[in-house]
Amino acid sequence: MARQLARGMGSFFKDCGCAKPTCCPHPYSIRFRDALGKQREESGYDTQDDAIERLTQLYAEKKTTAPTVAAARRELGQLTVEEYARQWRPRQRRMTEYSTGWHVDSSINVHIVPRLGSRKLNSVTPMVVERFLDEMESDGVGRGNQVNIFRVLKTVLRDAYAKGAMADDPVKGVQEPEYVRGQVAIPSLAYVKQALLVADEDLALEIVMMAGCGLRNGEARAVNVNNVVAADTYRVREQIHSNTLRPEKLKRRKAGEFREVPLPRSVREAIERHVEKHGMTSEGYLLHGPGGYFTEGMERRRVRKLFTDLPPEEGVGMYGFRHYFASNALGSGIPITDVAEWMGHKSIEETYRTYRHLMPGSITKAARILDAGLWAAA
Incomplete structure (x- = not known):
């Protein structure tokens, strides 16, 4: 059953038929009218807050953006992360095929697409990105790799955001994984x-x-x-x-x-x-x-x-x-x-x-040198 929000904002609902829809794991869908007056639906929102946040974004966009521009942006937002990444990659002309480009392709194909590839761009929020990072951590992906993969994902999503696929920055506030190198082994x-x-x-x-x-x-x-x-x-x-x-x-x-x-x-x-x-x-x-x-x-x-x-x-x-x-x-x-x-x-x-x-003794050594200098000055 759809639950109506403020007039003109649309509604969110579940189509699963469960006895207690608010407690079941199925995703929410939203229904709204675009800038051209056409009724549309989107799905894949994990919580009511996610669905309401998306409806609020759409309502604000409809009020401030020309109908044709809003329609073009909305169409872009309907692309999946995988579809957009495939379009984005050939535009990166400064990447050599076997150097930076190889690592970017690996990040996209091995990590980003399997975890986020089917999600529509307009449903990617900072919380979605946080869950992506949590999954990599749970799957045992090394911290160094996590840093590189996150940077690729952030670049792709920020590019989509700049073109209007999302109303808000999808990685705003998301902290980059911290890579802490263990103590290296040095041969004698x-x-x-x-x-x-x-x-x-x-x-x-x-x-x-x-x-x-x-x-x-x-x-x-x-x-x-x-x-x-x-x-x-x-x-x-x-x-x-x-x-x-x-x-x-x-x-x-x-x-x-x-x-x-x-x-x-x-x-x-x-x-x-x-x-x-x-x-x-x-x-x-x-x-x-x-x-x-x-x-x-x-x-x-x-x-x-x-x-x-x-x-x-x-x-x-x-x-x-x-x-x-x-x-x-x-x-x-x-x-x-x-x-x-x-x-x-x-x-x-x-x-x-x-x-x-x-350099474990650097502070102690410095203290001795400074102390000697102070006594000499006295």
């Missing part, structure tokens, strides 16, 4: 040396670039003699992407952008020895297979063999060699601002959150 110098002895020569060079220059795995795979721009400086220009297995732009950088990192003498000599023994491609790359760049399968087999041959050290993987670089730099008194820049972090906060435990 002895472990790094043992790894260099056990690894084959190509993987050993990767380890050298990560532990000596702070490169990410893909950046280390793209080691290139042309990037040695000075005796003590290496220019990080690209990475071998794990999907394309070809050189791609750096993480969080535009095409053509680079960063420069210290090049220790021992690392430069390791590059020179590898070139002398194994040569390089015409473009200057050192790590390559018979048909070009190493495939992901080849990489996994080499890494698996390495850690099978090494004594177990809890939590340490290939990325641990990059962590060793940070530990070595910070432990040697190099400013964290420099370390953050060399590692290509988005901000110094990322560096601090990840490696703050490497």
Whole structure:
């Protein structure tokens, strides 16, 4: 049975036929007249408050918007999240197919569409988005992935909102999932040396670039003699992407952008020895297979063999060699601002959150220095 609201606003109801409709789990529907006077219905509202909120939005829109514009917006709002996402994605021309675009497609296809794909845009509210985040948490989706997926969803919904598909911002007040990185496992110098002895020569060079220059795995795979721009400086220009297995732009950088990192003498000599023994491609790359760049399968087999041959050290993987670089730099008194820049972090906060435990005595040390300075002044 329909329940009438204020004149002109429409009504909300359930069609389920349950004995106590207000207590059953079936969704509410709403009935209203659009700006052109045509009667319409929408369904999928979980509570009376959701239904009343939507009717209020429609009534306000009808009073303040030209009939033709309101009709166009309402038609857009009838699209499902999946339909709109499929229309939205091709317009994102700045995304490369195998870099940012691949991760966006994964977020849409694997997480957003299965959970929200059938919901109409005009029924998406902040509460709906909150439930979406709760479902991801319940399903065990990692916090880092939750952050990225939410950002994609927010971008899609805000785009629809800007075009008038919803009367109110569907993510207003929704807090982004917080990603708290656990304490990283950092191998000892002895472990790094043992790894260099056990690894084959190509993987050993990767380890050298990560532990000596702070490169990410893909950046280390793209080691290139042309990037040695000075005796003590290496220019990080690209990475071998794990999907394309070809050189791609750096993480969080535009095409053509680079960063420069210290090049220790021992690392430069390791590059020179590898070139002398194994040569390089015409473009200057050192790590390559018979048909070009190493495939992901080849990489996994080499890494698996390495850690099978090494004594177990809890939590340490290939990325641990990059962590060793940070530990070595910070432990040697190099400013964290420099370390953050060399590692290509988005901000110094990322560096601090990840490696703050490497500086446990900084406050105590500072207190002693300041105290000495105060006594000297007295």
